[in-house]
Amino acid sequence: MSDSCIVRMKLAIFSRVMGERAVAPTVLSPDEMNCETTASSGKAEKELVPTEEGEPSSDEEAPSETAAEGIKKVEAIAIVWSRSELYAAYACVFLVYFVNSLQQQIISNLLPYVMSDFASHSLIPVTGIVSQILGGVLKLPIAQLINIWGRPQGLIVMTTLCTIGLILMAVCNNVQTYAAAQCFYWVGYNGIGFVLDVFIADTSNLRNRALAFAFASTPYIVTTWAGPKAAESFYAHSGWRWAFGCFSILTPIVILPLLYILFSNQRKAARLGFIQKRESGRTVKESLWYYFIEFDVVGILLISAGFALFLLPFALAGSQTDKWAAASTIIMLVLGVALLAAFGLYEKYLAPRSFIPFHLVTDRTVLGSCGLSAVSFASFYLWDNYYLSYLQVVHQLSITTAGYVFNIFSIGCSFWAVVVAAAIHYTGRIKPLALYFGAPLNLLGVGLMIHFRQPSHSIGYVVMCQIFIAFAGGILVICEQMAAMAAVKHADVAAILAVLGLSAAVGGAIGSSMAGAIWTNTLPDALTAALPEAEKARAGEIYGSLKEQLAFKWGSEARMGIVQAYGIAQRRMTIASTSVIVLMFIKVMFFNRPALVARYLAVAAALFTSTSAKTAAEWRESSIYQLLTDRFATTEGSAPDCSIRSYCGGTWKGIENKLDYIQGMGFDAIWISPVIHNIEDNTQYGNAFHGYWGDDPFTLNPHFGTGDDLKSLSDALHGRGMSLMIDVVINHLAANQPSTSVDYSVFPAPFNSASAFHTPCAIDYTNQGSIENCWLVTDTPSLPDIDSENGDVYTAMVNSVADIVKTYGVDGIRLDTARHVPKEFLTQFQEAVGVFVTGEVLDGNPDFVAGYQGPLSSTLNYPLWYPLVDSFMGGDFSALATTMGTVGSVFTDVNALANFLDNHDQPRFASREGNDVVRDRNAATFLMFTSGIPVVYYGFEHRFGGASDPDNREALWGSGYNVDAELYKHIALLHQIRDLASGIGEKAAYFSTSAEVIGTSTQYMAIKRGAVVVVVSNVGAQGATDGFNVSGSQFDSGDQIVDLFSCTTATVGDGGAFDSTANNGEARIWIRSRDKGSFCP
Incomplete structure (x- = not known):
């Protein structure tokens, strides 16, 4: 059939002449919540730390592979x-x-x-x-x-x-x-x-x-x-x-x-x-x-011949001498019906592939x-x-x-x-x-x-x-x-x-x-x-x-x-x-x-999404600075005292006024808290300063500013060549009542009745159906779980997000509690918003989490995060190396995954027992050069040490925004080196190339990516007496190479081998001397 009028109508219009076209709920408080189990995370059971949103966390805790070639x-x-x-x-x-x-x-x-x-x-x-x-x-x-x-x-x-x-x-x-x-x-x-x-x-x-x-x-x-x-x-x-x-x-x-x-x-x-x-x-x-x-050649022949022989007599019989009594007419009709029947039987019982x-x-x-x-x-x-x-x-x-x-x-x-x-x-x-x-x-x-x-x-x-x-x-x-x-x-x-x-x-x-x-x-x-x-x-x-x-x-x-x-x-x-x-x-x-x-x-949100929105390929080249809007900066630049569970005064205008601070570290994107209106009540766990207790998806949070303020922040970012990512929750709303007595009428239509939500029940984290259909929190404040199969409700929720994307020029979305939403709805959400979406799938199993890349552009790389933290806290690097290999094989685009050391749901990296600034620098170096998009949680640059929610949500103004802090300068240096490395050859080639592990030991790991070899250590400030022998690098025998941190040089031997000498526990980034640019004069 031809494809005219709407291309598909194929409408005969042109050749139409020819016929061408064509139970009582269990009440569970946040502190009693059970979390992802050992089976799902792949980790030994550890102490569970609830988050404000109700998503459980642990103190330590993926073109699809099955797609056809075309x-x-x-x-x-x-x-x-x-x-x-x-x-x-x-x-x-x-x-x-x-x-x-x-x-x-x-x-x-x-x-x-x-x-x-x-x-x-x-x-x-x-x-x-x-x-x-x-x-x-x-x-x-x-x-x-x-x-x-x-x-x-x-x-x-x-x-x-x-x-x-x-x-x-x-x-x-x-x-x-x-x-x-x-x-x-x-x-x-x-x-x-x-x-x-x-x-x-x-x-x-x-x-x-x-x-x-x-x-x-x-x-x-x-x-x-x-x-x-x-x-x-x-x-x-x-x-x-x-x-x-x-x-x-x-x-x-x-x-x-x-x-x-x-x-x-x-x-x-x-x-x-x-x-x-x-x-x-x-x-x-x-x-x-x-x-x-x-x-299915046999099936094609049967159905084609069957329809042709059955339909032709209708057009030909009138021209036959005996019309419908003609032998040819009868034979074609009988054969046509027989072949169509044979087609049905063959396809059902015999066809190897229909x-x-x-x-x-x-x-x-x-x-x-x-x-x-x-x-x-x-x-x-x-x-x-x-x-x-x-x-x-x-x-x-x-x-x-x-x-x-x-x-x-x-x-x-x-x-x-x-x-x-x-x-x-x-x-x-x-x-x-x-x-x-x-x-x-x-x-x-x-x-x-x-x-x-x-x-x-x-x-x-x-x-x-x-x-x-x-x-x-x-x-x-x-x-x-x-x-x-x-x-x-x-x-x-x-x-x-x-x-x-x-x-x-x-x-x-x-x-x-x-x-x-x-x-x-x-x-x-x-x-x-x-x-x-x-x-x-x-x-x-x-x-x-x-x-x-x-x-x-x-x-x-x-x-x-x-x-x-x-x-x-x-x-x-x-x-x-x-x-x-x-x-x-x-x-x-x-x-x-x-x-x-x-x-x-x-x-049906809008005619076009943000004109500055970046594709997944462009997001691979980014690095993201994550911040909580309420805790980053006030409008007037003041530094008020901050009660850890209350609103402290941070705003979108405050963020805009501090973009020099963020850009000074080299970041080209920020990820901010959810922007919608939250419950105003002072609950038993404090205020909704974090933004995850939304009660009106159609209204902005007035504590953070006005719509003009949010648009101004977006415009300011785009003017600097930076991007805006917002946190979004489509799984639930929030109410300051237990699940047994939620007043749904306070929500805007169509969320203003119980039929908009699943029946309250506590989640069984060993059952994915329960994860998708039960409530994250049933105690006060409860989190009513939105019924995504209710068409009007789901449409309204997704439209509210798509409208924010269009109105305020949003370039990307971090989707909260993504594993609690059925994948088919995530697919529709991704297509509806039309921008890059990275989803939170809190699980350590690479195969499980990889199933969400496809419905969504990306996921947070929790499978990598678990061994990453363990390795840099003195564990063996072999587990991290193994996970990198697994993640690289099961995800469709490992370079689009969001990697992190800590975030608002997990203990800060500096709070880990035995940590020191040298380990911080090593971990940050690995984060910047491994496969994926590096995400740094605000305060890491000042070694904030909050152990868990809400203590890991400190006000940044307490640091004085000190740009001379050790880690602030180290992060800026890493961005400069990353720019140098990605500028050698095709930029797209660097960011589409995965990091490859070329050596590990209990104290060292070496990875190569593009033009650099990165050697990181987990010994910390105590230093190490022995270096690490690297082999299998991309360098040629006889190449002169240099470490961009210390300017130490080395000569490459056979098989790309060289000695990465000890450096007081610090990381090294090796590059050919001819490619070092302005580093190491």
Whole structure:
């Protein structure tokens, strides 16, 4: 099915003539809370420290790996390409759509004349049925192909098939060759559109996808005017064959720039290590069998042949001498039904791998979307197949003028689709648009055609009906696509678009067959009855050729008889089309709005996210300074006394006034406390100064400042080239009552009733279902757990965050208590907010935590944090090295993980027994150069030593913001060295390269990354007498290297080996002397 009008509508608009498209709660106080167990964290059970938010903490406490190769490739491409390359790719996609739409405009307007040259005008729908079925059925194997091989590889195959089809159509001499060429052409043409659809889905988040799809259809607004005139020019001067010939040359040429961009970035991703070539180990014979199974060739043949043989008789029977009694008709019908039955049995009981993703199509929303697609196309092709001929025969329109009228649908659909996409984006509503506007408007337009598509009515009434139908199409196509895609994850987008394409193809083929059946069983008899006696003998010849029909002068008895016959056939086709439309209402009712559409189109926050928002690839290059807004700086710069459990006066304006202090250490991003309104009560655990006891997601916390203050802070950061990350909680709200007596009415709608929350229960941390559905705290203050399956509630919560992101220019989000929210909702949240999100998944098991990178951009690297703290506090480095290897293998993007030494939930690093400033410096050095994004908690630079919440939430003004503090200067130096190291070679290469452990001992660890080797120690201020022998470095034998801390030099031996001499327990960062820059003169 072709992908016109909304790119997907594939609307027949162009080749529609050919049929192408288509229990009582347990009360638990924070101090009694049980926490993540030994099994989940992988650590021995230790003393548990509750946090203000209720999330338990311990005093010591991851392109997906399973994705197909093609999906991994496109995800890798999305990581490495620049914004300019993305924009260029979209420009190329637009150009391809433009040329393809112009191609369709010209070819569809010429089709009646092509068929008439072969005396086969009545077979217009027949030639398209088989190709339409193949084009739709093969989309599923094409989806499999591009998932396995890759998007650009699939685009090459489809372009080749399309070009072959165009060449064959240009040189064909009979209708049989033309029909065969159609199969090549439509498989290739629809395949090109399908791959581009998937590309758009790959490169757009769900919130903006409707707009992206609608934008891709806009070329049709222009080409619908140029196409008919060009078609008339081809027909009048060079002939219809040259139209096919020209596009057989032009089509591959316009696709080449897009292929260049995709392949060049694929090679770049491979060079940077994001794509790794894997040998299958199969022989040629084994590979052929593998792909035979993977693409379910038997299933494809059965369903394609079954539908073709079943549907063709409907269009052909009328032209047979014995009509439905003809042996060929009966045989095709019987074989068709038998093959379809065989397909069902084969797929259920015998197929090693089914090409239809049954696990997807059983979803009620997907079923509704596919059903709506099939019904829409069946109805469309019922009235559209002979529309161009009708306009020229009945209303005396030229090819150009008929083409303009014919294309009203395309223009209106493409234009209105943009409006509908914006409406979906803003309102978050799909089902109401389809149910109350799309389907009724379509019914009105087609229903009116029963009366107005008759010779007795002027063309103006026909145009009116077309406008109604066009606007309905703009609504229905976008709604069916967005609803279906919202129901699946990224890996299934190609498959779900293919299923939609198959549904449209089958629906279109059914519509074409019914139209053909009506036409062939109506027009011949009507012509024979209406023609004058002198022409009755030529009824068959007239029936088979549009040119013969137009040859009769207007007003002649023969011409008016032909017009009368057309009116009879058109009325019957529009009646049948109107009857089918009734099914649309039933299909739209399948859309599961509460569980899907409202959740997803929480998406509807705003037209665009922050223009300064950074991609995950850009966040890898950042370093983040985490602070608590209330404890960092006051507006006027005062240093008031601070009660540890009360508001102390820190504000957003205070942060803005101290940005020099933060930037002086080298940080280019800050992470601030949650910004929403919190409960005002002074609870048994103090005030909500930390920001995690939110009670109104739609209002800012007045203790921190005004909306203008927050926007001013964001603007000030962006003016310095820095980024703003905010902490967000979507798992729960807070109430200063126990779970048994929460007054829900104080919350804003739709959170103002118990139905917005899960039933209170205490969490069993050995049960993930309990973690997701029970309350973090049931004592006072309790934390009512939001029911994410309540569509309106979830939509409101996500919209509130997305609105803050847009309004205040937020660049990233730290998502609190992420493991307490089901992953499917995290996926929707990530796509809705449209910015980088790192989630808190408090667990030490790398495999478990890695499951959250995918739904979210990133996670806090708790699996690394546990052994990291142990190792630098005197433990063996081997555990840390092992964890680094595991984390690197199970996470999809280890360099996007957020690494830390401490935070507001965990004891400060300086509070650890036996710690000293030398260990601080070593740990900070490791943090800055290991894989991932370094996050430093405010006060680390002054060795704040709060052991646990709330003591680890001191006011920073007590330090006097001393920029001469040892660790302040050390952090600044580390940033300078990091900039030096990342500037050698490609910057993106450094930040996409993982740190590699090249040696450990009880006292030392050596890692290499980019141009540096970092050697860290855990002996602390007591120093060490022995150095560490490093081997396996990236340095060459004979290289002169230098330690950027002490300026000590060394010479590299064989195998990249050298001695990293003892340095009083301090870390060393080794680099080739020629690369040291201004360090160590």
